[in-house]
Amino acid sequence: MKLMEEKILREGTVLPGNILKVGSFLNQQLDTAFLAEVTREFARLFADAGVTKVITIEASGIALATLTAYWLGVPCVVVKKHASANLSKDLYTTEITSFTHNNTYTAVVAKEYLKATDHILIVDDFLAVGNAIVGLRDIIDQAGATLAGCAIAIEKSFQGGGDALRAEGVRVESLAMVESMTDDSLTFRHS
């Protein structure tokens, strides 16, 4: 998606540790008009995929997942990073290691929100090594549901998570694929 690549080139900055900072539009400040276009593209790509539910993990995927689910006319389920007082006791859980935050946490979701009949689209802002998506797939598997695919705003393709999923037959749609990045250059993969 040319729009996403142009936005990254215009507003993104590269930080030490392979971090692409896009806080001005994607996850700290949300450029809502831009995100509406991005998520309409997700909805268009998966329009015929029979999606019954969108799933994401808090927090930075929530805006994208909400809008995508709205355009698709389905609910959105938010997997939590921590158990809290208002979660039921009947949970699916999975361990996820965060690349950005350099920690491991137990992600949880109440069983009542995922059905074996659900065909689920994973939406997230970033796909790097793919740990969050592996965790979400594990939860989808536990529920006996099926995976429609992954809709990703920015894939850091050089970190391999997207290709590993594709090699397993998972449909991964990334609106920009960053093939390399340094302080002063950033290249995209097109394929």
Add this chain to the structure above:
Amino acid sequence: MKLMEEKILREGTVLPGNILKVGSFLNQQLDTAFLAEVTREFARLFADAGVTKVITIEASGIALATLTAYWLGVPCVVVKKHASANLSKDLYTTEITSFTHNNTYTAVVAKEYLKATDHILIVDDFLAVGNAIVGLRDIIDQAGATLAGCAIAIEKSFQGGGDALRAEGVRVESLAMVESMTDDSLTFRHS
């Protein structure tokens, strides 16, 4: 908003510790069609208030804040509960005690996303004692920006946070005001 009260009566449950569980539509599973209606009402209420930015705190206010900002045609700023590697070092910070999670954390936002010229609408799913909103007001004050008001899905009015803000002249619009709740009854305030 009759729609919100009906939804709470139909799908909400009361848990020990004054917790109203609305996970089926508001913060675990998101009923996106319903949230679109809710946030259109927020946008209608504040249409003439000169809002330049919506602000919320992660994670459960993000869906509402994103949609509200989209209808209003402004960006949405997400205050983070924890510093992370992709945040700048130039931050506004404030201490917030969570009623739901029973802990205190340092909320942070990069200074670059809030300007002294901003007129800011706070959006959140719940208003109880009001700690999150007091923290967000503190951040808005630090930025030298002004507060347009607060758009709240569910106010637990018996906990006093909303009225304390109104007594200070803050415009607080809550789509449902829960005046009392027990295991088998729930009453709303209309005023």
